[in-house]
Amino acid sequence: MKSICVLGLGYIGLPTASIFATKGHPVNGVDVSPRVVEIINSGNIHIQEPDLDILVRAAVQSGNLKATLKPAPADVFIIAVPTPFDVQADGSRTPDLKYVESAARSIAPVVATGNLVILESTSPVGTTEKVKEWIEDECVKLKRGQIEGVLYAHCPERILPGQMLKELVSNDRIAGGLTPEASEISKKLYQSFCTAEIFITDARTAEMAKLTENAFRDVNIAFANELSLICDRLKINVWELIRLANRHPRVKILQPGPGVGGHCIAVDPWFIVHAAPKEARLLRTAREVNDSKPHHVVAQVIQATQGITQPVVACLGLAFKANIDDLRESPSVEITAELAQSGLKVLAVEPHVEKLPASLQGKVELTDLASALKRAQVIVLLVDHQAFGSLTLAQLAGKKLIDTRGMIKV
Ligand code: SAJ
Numbered sequence: 001m002k003s004i005c006v007l008g009l010g011y012i013g014l015p016t017a018s019i020f021a022t023k024g025h026p027v028n029g030v031d032v033s034p035r036v037v038e039i040i041n042s043g044n045i046h047i048q049e050p051d052l053d054i055l056v057r058a059a060v061q062s063g064n065l066k067a068t069l070k071p072a073p074a075d076v077f078i079i080a081v082p083t084p085f086d087v088q089a090d091g092s093r094t095p096d097l098k099y100v101e102s103a104a105r106s107i108a109p110v111v112a113t114g115n116l117v118i119l120e121s122t123s124p125v126g127t128t129e130k131v132k133e134w135i136e137d138e139c140v141k142l143k144r145g146q147i148e149g150v151l152y153a154h155c156p157e158r159i160l161p162g163q164m165l166k167e168l169v170s171n172d173r174i175a176g177g178l179t180p181e182a183s184e185i186s187k188k189l190y191q192s193f194c195t196a197e198i199f200i201t202d203a204r205t206a207e208m209a210k211l212t213e214n215a216f217r218d219v220n221i222a223f224a225n226e227l228s229l230i231c232d233r234l235k236i237n238v239w240e241l242i243r244l245a246n247r248h249p250r251v252k253i254l255q256p257g258p259g260v261g262g263h264c265i266a267v268d269p270w271f272i273v274h275a276a277p278k279e280a281r282l283l284r285t286a287r288e289v290n291d292s293k294p295h296h297v298v299a300q301v302i303q304a305t306q307g308i309t310q311p312v313v314a315c316l317g318l319a320f321k322a323n324i325d326d327l328r329e330s331p332s333v334e335i336t337a338e339l340a341q342s343g344l345k346v347l348a349v350e351p352h353v354e355k356l357p358a359s360l361q362g363k364v365e366l367t368d369l370a371s372a373l374k375r376a377q378v379i380v381l382l383v384d385h386q387a388f389g390s391l392t393l394a395q396l397a398g399k400k401l402i403d404t405r406g407m408i409k410v
Pocket residue numbers: 122157158159160161213214217221254255256257258259260261262263264265320321322
């Protein structure tokens with residue numbers, strides 16, 4: 001059993017560290033937040049994901065998972081930290097690799113010959129090479145000189161929030177080493193819990209594969225979102241349209257929504273656009289279409305409030321998608337904030353959170369579904385949470401409904 005040090009105990013690092021620990025690997029989980037370290041060491045979790053609490057508790061109770069603030073020596077280092085982007089003055093997006101760089105440099109004091117360093121964070125092409133350079137540079141700075149024989153690979157995660165634990169085990173994976181040896185050893189390592197196929201490639205192809213998967217989904221959602229805008233103009237029910245078109249054996253249109261949220265699909269295509277701005281025209285347009293959708297919804301809601309004295313608007317759902325508590329990059333939060341900003345009285349219903357995100361505090365009232373339905377004249381369905389599945393047309397009688405998910409059957 002190889003000892004593993006996982007850097008970053010968030011949505012990817014925590015399940016990964018825990019599953020390795022339950023398979024018998026001694027795991028040192030590292031996070032920069034003392035609060036996160038304390039919560040995990042007590043066998044609890046700081047994020048919501050079905051069954052993650054059970055896995056983490058088992059990992060901690062086995063004695064194999066320990067969280068700390070600094071990396072300790074290990075056979076394998078896995079970097080699983082965020083890779084956001086910065087918005088430049090001209091509107092272009094540049095990848096922000098500061099967390100990856102900082103994690104890589106933090107390995108330098110303890111890295112040793114024969115170690116394997118894996119980058120799991122979704123990253124622009126060439127980042128695994130940079131990780132190697134940062135570690136080597138830091139080793140020189142620390143007067144450790146060149147540590148020979150360290151292996152490097154990119155092994156991107158592919159797990160879907162809400163189904164992470166199942167997908168962690170059952171999704172095929174890619175292991176892309178800077179050398180064939182690094183790919184092979186990475187493959188063997190992930191085989192300790194992954195029951196699906198693990199495909200070997202080089203690091204740059206692995207980096208691009210991960211970006212491509214999310215860009216593919218973004219373009220397909222943009223197609224659905226653009227159709228919804230066209231259908232609004234042409235007064236066609238987009239949900240019925242898609243249902244019918246999807247009866248063609250080779251057509252499979254995704255679902256329109258209020259926009260694309262989360263920390264992956266709304267971010268990753270920009271890494272490709274940044275690397276190849278002239279060529280990535282479709283990808284850029286898809287991002288723009290999806291990013292414009294929240295503003296379209298806001299305009300629809302404002303229109304619906306016309307003629308109502310002292311209108312109250314209820315926003316149903318704040319999460320970035322159904323049945324999760326994750327509000328990061330959520331178009332629903334953006335829409336709710338913009339509506340409040342426009343001067344409307346806005347109620348928010350989000351059964352998965354206990355308090356509003358900072359951007360809505362003091363501007364919007366968090367309430368339950370029954371009270372929102374009683375008080376609001378305009379209902380905006382933003383997330384297709386199961387909790388809203390029981391809504392009936394009778395409950396909505398006399399109200400204006402903007403159903404961005406096509407959830408309410410008319
Ligand atoms: N959405 C739509 N219409 C759809 C599908 C999704 O509007 O038909 C919206 C969702 O509401 C949400 C956003 O898109 O706002 C993204 O949701 P998602 O379920 O498509 O994806 P994520 O961001 O939760 O997870 C994605 C997954 N990637 C792909 O499916 C290609 C997951 O496998 C990745 O591991 C994850 O990104 C990641 O970490 O990169």
